[in-house]
Amino acid sequence: MAGVRSSNLGYPRIGEKREWKKALEAFWAGKIEEGEFQQTMKTLRLHSLEKQKQAGIDFIPVNDFTLYDHVLDTAAMFGLVPERFSYKEGKVPLSTYFELARGNQGAVAMEMTKWFNTNYHYLVPELSGQTPNLVENRPLHYYQEAKEELGIEGKPVILGPITFVKLSKGYDKEQLKEVVQKFVPLYKKILNELKEGGVEWVQVDEPILSTTLSREEIELFKEVYEEFQRDLPELNIWLQTYFDSVDYYKEVVSLPVQAIGLDFIHDGGRNLQHILSEGFPENKVLAAGVINGRNIWCANYAETYQLLGELLRNVGSGRLIVQPSCSLLHVPVTLKLEEEIPQLLKQNLAFADEKLTEVIHLTECLNGADHEAIFLENKNSIEKLNQSEIRNNTQVRKGLEQLLFEKPSKRDSFDVRDAAQKEAYQLPFLPTTTIGSFPQTKEVRQNRALWRKGERTTEQYEAFIQAETEKWVRLQEEIGLDVFVHGEFERNDMVEFFGEKLGGFHFTKFGWVQSYGSRCVKPPIIFGDVTYNGPMTVKETVYAQNLTEKPVKGMLTGPVTIYNWSFPRQDLSKEQVMNQIALALQKEVEALEAAGIGMIQVDEPALREGLPLKKEHWETYLQIAVNAFQLATGSVKNQTQIHTHMCYSNFEDIIESIDALDADVISIETSKSHGELMRSFEDYTYNKGIGLGVYDIHSPRVPAEEELIQNMDRALRVLDPSIFWINPDCGLKTRGETETVDALKVMVMAAKKAREKFSFNIQ
């Protein structure tokens, strides 16, 4: 009998020290040739496979690697290149592949959006006007490579047809079935070639099964997978879901596939309940996602072992596979380089490599190995951290208890505040501003790196930051903006920076996670009670304010975003941790106000992405999020203007919560959403300030004035134009200096034209 086996669903691409990112950026900058680039990528890919083999994983994924994004890979595999790019047929050339992702002089890049509820971004395939074709078989290629180079019998991973089409755009949603049917023959061809090539198992990812689906959509799953089964009877399909439970449990486990992968971490216990009450089909393998692929905490061996025991009783040992809950793409690579993390914390952590060890330990244990010592050590480490003082700060806990008796916001209604603010600031009609960050040039990053290494003194580093700030205050004057920012030059990242300043957080040295393309983030670890240890942003903001007569907006990251973009502790609820962060931020907001800063922006770009995948859980989340935001911002005087910002908006469906944040001004992305977003504000008759994000900051392209006026037009015609502000759609940190100044000048000119055109409309 085979016994219990181990598997992985996907491994981080970026390498232990971001070698992947460095190779990509060197290639884009023309510093290395394609040959060298491909060789570096191959070395990285094989190294990751080798590590998984060494760890002892039975089912090692292949084709999880990519040169940019796995959804883009799938689109490219089907030759789905939008018409604005030059491409004829056959395999998509590497240069075109990167143009799809990054745009070129004549064509905007494909749209980027959030991968389910994660901080990873994928490129949205465009299906309109295109006939998909199979132009290469990527999974087969990577399967052969792993076999030839390392003797690994890999498990090819492929994004399933229904998830792929559901994540794409450019078709009528009513036509889902017809569109999916166009892809089915292509998938069958891929799968057949895999089978011919000797593949035993194919992991078909259908995470869309963890979202709220309609009956018809589940029917479609049945049709598609029945067709696969009928035409490819000898191939083993491993249907993989993740990020939540599956709603149509019975239907899903009855699909004619050989293995079903379920997430037992983010399922709210529902997947297990289904198995216990409805059973699991006797002829199928259960791939049990029991190691958290979204967080960096070590598994609780005793609890996980118990869960696996229950599963084993229901499926039998030859049919159980132990694995992470999702791809390890969402966690850093290895703990081994982290020398500065205190022992107590480090013993409680597990990055990708350590998670694979956990998978192995548990699998071995189920197969009869004696791991008593390991289990005991695991139990002790967890208890020690939970009982430590840092997790039990009485002052913080008292502060939280107090909240039960208070309203989160103490401010007057918007009308009253608005009058006070108009009086105080005397801004022109359609005031112009930016979202916070200015270019984080190589020079800025290098100076910070040198300071961290001790090769620059703190005085030298601060003087550099001040010089940069002053330069940009002068540039903002020259550009003619109305409300300034200090530029965020002192920040490595909008979340990590606050993590470094607040108590209860720890940050890593190499704990990078891919965010989009070559861009990575280093989410801080919230491991204790969150404490405010003194002002975090006051000095830099006041410095900028003292250089100019124009108002300078203070700039903070909100509690919801800090929570969602960190690795939070799990012994407290989301609400408790968010509120702790909010209480600390409230003190910073008050410190800025006391220092004379009259406008304070509290960014919440991650509010939308944090929405649970299932609609029935939205309300609870939104209440917690809104409450935390109000708590952070609700103690200032009427005259102090609270701004907030959200990029990747598309929050038509949560407009009430957006309104409930009660920010005086909210800046939203309007450059790509083609009016849909505005419609929700119109329908809702929103009357607080709205910042129109009139151009896309992700592209180096300087927009044309006419384009920007076009982007403002609808909003200004339909709602009272006096509520609007004009700004880019997000921070400018990834942009170069010249293009930023040029684009902002165009934006200010466009705002001036719009002022003339629309001033007669003011109500």
Ligand SMILES: Nc1nc2c(c(=O)[nH]1)N[C@@H](CNc1ccc(C(=O)N[C@@H](CCC(=O)N[C@@H](CCC(=O)N[C@@H](CCC(=O)O)C(=O)O)C(=O)O)C(=O)O)cc1)CN2
């Ligand atoms: N947390 C988070 N999530 C987010 C966003 C965000 O801003 N933050 N925005 C959206 C995604 N957009 C993003 C935009 C840009 C970057 C980004 O630029 N990341 C940088 C890292 C930023 C950083 O932490 N920089 C550090 C250090 C980086 C570094 O590489 N240092 C060098 C040395 C410096 C050098 O020579 O360049 C080294 O250690 O080798 C700093 O500035 O101090 C990168 O990939 O390069 C990430 C996400 C959504 N999710």
Ligand SMILES: [Zn+2]
């Ligand atoms: Zn943004």
